[in-house]
Amino acid sequence: MPMLKEPWKKYRKFPTLHLPDRQWPSKTIDKAPRWLSTDLRDGNQSLVDPMNGDEKWRYFKMLCELGYKEIEVSFPSASQTDFDFTRRLIETPGAVPDDVYLQVLSPCREDLIRRTVESVKGAKNAIIHIYLATSECFRRIVFNFSEEESLELAVRCTKLVRSLTKDDPQQAGTNWQFEFSPETFSDTDAQFAVQICEAVKNAWGPTEENPIIFNLPATVEMSTPNVYADHIEYFCRNITEREKICVSLHPHNDRGCAVAAAELAQMAGADRVEGCLFGNGERTGNVDLVTLALNLYTQGIHPNVDFSDLNGVIDMVEVCNKIPVHPRAPYGGSLVVCAFSGSHQDAIKKGFQKREKEGKGFEDHWQIPYLPLDPEDIGRTYEAIIRVNSQSGKGGAAWIILRKLQLDLPRGLQVAFSNVVQRRADELGRELLSAEITDLFEKTYFLRDNPRFTLVDYAINPDRSRSPAPPEPGKTQDTKNLMRVFEGVIAIDGREYKLKGRGNGPISSLADALKGVGLDIDVNDYKEHAIGEGRNVKAATYIECTVGPAKQKFWGIGIHEDVVQSSLIALLSAASNFVASRPGSPIPSRPLSAGTSSKQLDPNNTRPSGVNEAAVAPQEANGLIATLEEKANGM
Structure with missing residues (x-):
């Protein structure tokens, strides 16, 4: 039988009911049926x-x-x-x-x-x-x-x-x-x-x-x-x-x-x-x-x-x-409370942060962008709301880090880490689970352990030698406006180095001390916030640094009960990212022996690919290596 060229002509428009005085359009549903x-x-x-x-x-x-x-x-x-x-x-x-x-x-x-x-x-x-x-x-x-x-x-x-x-x-x-x-x-x-x-x-x-x-x-x-x-x-x-x-x-x-x-x-x-x-x-x-x-x-x-x-x-x-519920079925679908889009994730994250900041509880009016219903009301966890793939923006990964680690990342760090996440998602060809994103973050910023730069011992003291005037007899010298001196021991790839530096505060004095091992670090951005409450509160510190003449940017993170130590750890985290930033394999802080490859030094390739992708100029890396070797030989 030949197919009709205009098949729609065999159908008739459904007749409407003549009800010019209908009342239902002005009504609302006010109770359950x-x-x-x-x-x-x-x-x-x-x-x-x-x-x-x-x-x-x-x-x-x-x-x-x-x-x-x-x-x-x-x-x-x-x-x-x-x-x-x-x-x-x-x-x-x-x-x-x-x-x-x-x-x-x-x-x-x-x-x-x-x-x-x-x-x-x-x-x-x-x-x-x-x-x-x-x-x-x-x-x-x-x-x-x-x-x-x-x-x-x-x-x-x-x-x-x-x-x-x-x-x-x-x-x-x-x-x-x-x-x-x-x-x-x-x-x-x-x-x-x-x-x-x-x-x-x-x-x-x-x-x-x-x-x-x-x-x-x-x-x-x-x-x-x-x-x-x-x-x-x-x-x-x-x-x-x-x-x-x-x-x-x-x-x-x-x-x-x-x-x-x-x-x-x-x-x-x-x-x-x-x-x-x-x-x-x-x-x-x-x-x-x-x-x-x-x-x-x-x-x-x-x-x-x-x-x-x-x-x-x-x-x-x-x-x-024996029929699956469609992933996009209203309310019940496995994906309906999830956001992959970067703009959606960012809006949801900001909505939750504002709600928490305002101290709103269960009885307060619910208003979160893109979420008409609180997922917890139907037994869904907040971890399921935002899922991350190669199409996701900075907000998705930042939301997961906030929920899992209680770290509220600055915008610049969100951007930097989202690049790491997207590259990893592209490599795997799939979305990343929240546990994978958390693990990638901890490895990228050395939260579990920093084998490259470790703070062993330190003291931060005022630089009394440069005081403009001695104290009056019987008075304590006022040091609050004096420069600060960092004196301590830093372990670099397991070897200890005594360093000393001077600056306006703990961070700048440590940055000055690191020049002694060939690292020219400037602090570009600094943020901190508390984690937890009461006696167990910790400080989370985020530092963006520029390193060397090329002014490459690297982020570091520090977490500690002492806010000063948290800041110093964050700076060393940024330094570690700098020396690990050559594409393909980490740059060691000691020279390679003849015939030894970087793969042999790191056979498991534990550093995630794509971390701080900006290439380190060979002369900067070689200068650092030579300086470290001289320091090691002199100790």
Whole structure:
């Protein structure tokens, strides 16, 4: 058969409902609806491998723990497995909480209705749900029914359910509710939908205390969500005895708009929503109950269900349904609280820092860029928020270092370290785990151990020899404005060197002392902050240095209980990065013996590649090596 050149011409635009005075656009959702989980029925029937009895049992227990009070557990007349599962729930003491209703489904066939009612005999709370397709398409193609025949069948089946349940004295021990679905409601003439539901309502005889449930499904989603909302508002405005009716929704997701349709339809007057966790169901699925509930949560409305351990729910759903939750599924996806983009990471990091600085707690208004919901509220850790790959910027790695090591890196150091991270991610061809980034940072800036430059012993004293005037008799000399002298021992590649230098303070005096081993270091930037509180507080110091005539920039980090020692360690960290900066392999601080390669000195290549990539001029490195050798020989 030849393919149509203009295939779209075989489709017709879905007709809208004339409702010029619609009210729902000005409404808001201010409370949670009644929920019905149909995972064990509508969701289960759509699985390639339907759940067995034990899987349904575990799933049912989870739904109860989450807080669902109405659960459609089976299509009892469809299979013995469904019938037996329903009986098991009822006959096992304590299996069904006293406030949970078991809902069972049947088409409008008298023999199947009898079997369905039999399945829930003895339940404390039960909902009998029958359905009949009412659209012109289904009546003409599937059933060959007129409107009158559909009306007659719906009323007859409703009366049968009534006779077998609330009108039967032997069934008085059960709280019976009744639900009728004009299946394919969204494609049914609006007036006929009201007409058939009026007839069913009169046949059942609801009360305000025990209303009838009219489920108005978008069995196949055929239009934009606003059209579905118009149909729901029309029904709510035109059905009589509205106070005796619970209007329920059952949107499918054929157009990808089920969540929006359910929300707009609640604004249009609906009271109840039916769906599945993560939207499982025929074709593109039912409406996603997780998304609907957490959408309410982010608007300050308690959804009356608990997803604080969303990972546990995901595990159960994936095992029982044998379908993975998509990584980008709203709220539940493994990537939805993650940021790879540099600008996103930076904004998130700043949001958390501002929140912590302002001392905001659990009850304070949540407002973090790119995170509409606090990941901790659904059992996610903050470590999962920012993940780093070659596309990430400075903020991602900085966030991980802040969370893992409590180090709030200056912007310049963030930029420098992000270059190291990106090169490493490119080398591996994948994202870096937070533990890998932390390890790379500690190695890059010698936080665990600095084998190149180590502070062994030191003293910082005022340079009294250059005091402009001696103290007055009986007075202590004022030294606060005097220059400082560093005297100490520095171990360089394991060999000790006595050094002395003079400067305005501890850092500059140590920098001056390092000139004695051929290092011409100037401090370009300095930042520090506290780590921890109380007696155990430590100082974290960050120093950016320029080295030699080329003014190459290197960062160093120091952490110590003493702020002066932290600063000196940071300067030596920068010095270590300088001597380790030749591309390809570290530059040793002692000359290589003839025939010895740098690989032999460092056979495991422990220094991460790409660290401080700027090349050291050979003459600078050779000068340092020669000076160190002279110092070593003279000690």
